[in-house]
Amino acid sequence: MMERWKKWNNPYLPAVLGILALMILGQTVTSGFLSMNNISSILMTTAILTMASIGQAAVVISGDSGLDMSVGAVMSLTALFGPMIVLGSGMASLFVMIPAVLLIGGCVGLLNGLGVQVIKIVPLVMTLIMSNVVNGFAILITGGQPSVSVSKELQSISGVFVGPVRYLTAIVLILLIVLEIFFLRKSRYGRSLFLVGDNYNAARLCGINSKKIVILAYGFSGAMAGLAGLFLVGYAGTAQMNMASSYTMLSVAAVVIGGTKLTGGKGTFIGGALGAMVLILITNILQALNMAAGLRSLIQGLILIGILMTNSRAPKLRQ
């Protein structure tokens, strides 16, 4: 009995229950919520947020109150710059775009990591300021009025693959599983990341270069955010200044709902994906109800507070 309960009481449980409850709620509130079309668009936006939350999860796992608040800024940046790469054929430019956005994001992330580990600025502040710099840079280059034309090949990621699953959803799902298993769980780097997140000094004494591991985690987060930005612009079809700024806190919330502890050393990418789905479902239901923007934001906040109060309370100080 106890064993079975333990098996059930895994970190994914709140997110899975939340997804089921929200789907039922959505269907009762508006008919056609679970239609093929709506589900496929929910999966699409979830996939984009999942990309952002994968990077965020790596940084949170790296410990020492690690957070990447520059996710939204990096996404906005690559959403603007990615489509600017134009080569002879559309397909060729798409294949150059992907390493390019990974590189842009990775560079910003590495700068974050250097600031956090070498100069020892607290992650929250370092990444916040970096997001200011990145936003300013985007305005500087585009002159505040971006004129981005998204190529057909890039837009085709929202084409239907099979059933409600579109190309992007499939790509992200495969990436998610590959990264979870072969990067986070099985690779040497992934194992060291957990060790460093659990106890920085102990890991260092065991011969792991803790500094390098954490810096690379920030670089990884930036690269993933860069990719997410490219997906976002492919899905949206147009680019605007700061179009992804809301993704920063959404990615943090997704990671937390997915059962990753903010103290570091524990966590999964798949949990982040489930958390992303919860958040997207909430937004989608509120939009379907045709509420005023302010009321929607209020309810979103209240739901988030509710989730936090049930899901991520710190243990009692008295032991």
Add this chain to the structure above:
Amino acid sequence: MNLFKKVTGWSAFPALLLFLIFLGINGVLTGGLSVYFFHSFISTNAAAICVAIGVTATILVAGTDISLGSIVSLVNVVIVTLCERGYSVSTAALIAFGCAVVCGMINGFIIGVMRVNPLLTTFATSTAFGGIALWILPYPGGYIDYSFGDWYLGSLFGILPTPAVLILALILIWTIFIKLPFGIHLYALGKDVKKAYASGINVTFLRFFVHTFAGIAAGAAGICISASTCAGSPVVGASMSMNSIAAAVIGGVSLNGGIGSVWGGIFGACFLNILISIVVSANFGSVVQSFIQGLILLIGVVFSVIAADRELSGKMKKIFRGGAR
């Protein structure tokens, strides 16, 4: 010499120095520092300074509060709406101030009693408070009677400008609490929660109090910004929360808690705002401005963190001494 060491060792000293240097630069650029300049500087930036005071208080107990900007917007919106419904300005301001205190208490309850991470809590509550502000006043607009603005630009006893009085009142409240045994408890809590709890400090109450104080500060900031603009906007405080955290860090307040003082936040905010006014007056063009602001913010934080890092500054001292020999 001893006094010199004491002053330079003060956690808020780098921010004060930066502020004074850039005040001088600004004076050179704009041609002299007049009393008028100080008056206008404090009346435009009083809101940012108040928010910085509130955030500093929460950071001292190893927390943070990113919902203050939303509370400022909420206060602004409530004042405008009540004024348009025919309430007198002072009643409206008092009611809005009460709202801000309640918001702070909600934050304090969730963080203190429910023990949820402060960053996430205040992110969630900032969505909620910002949502209420947007719900009440979906579009910028409305207006407040100009007598409010006149009161704000006036001065007490002909010397102290009203915004300075508000800031001083906040500092006074905070200083009184710091002088009580309470103040020591606060720093102890910031340094180490578990040890503080084991020493019999009431952790729950302290966290609740600090966030309520932050709410009070945000309320004062909301009144300041409403009076200086005399108009309503649901996103007026949006950029304030993040800037105030940066201000506190520049002011030598450690985000790990327990180090720093409320003066650090004040000087940090002053420095940031004088910087912004220099960048604006230097005619860089609006496109370059935000990038330069971001860069200078980064440099300021790097500088103040290195200055506060004993180990790193010790190494630098060694290098300089070695060079002298």
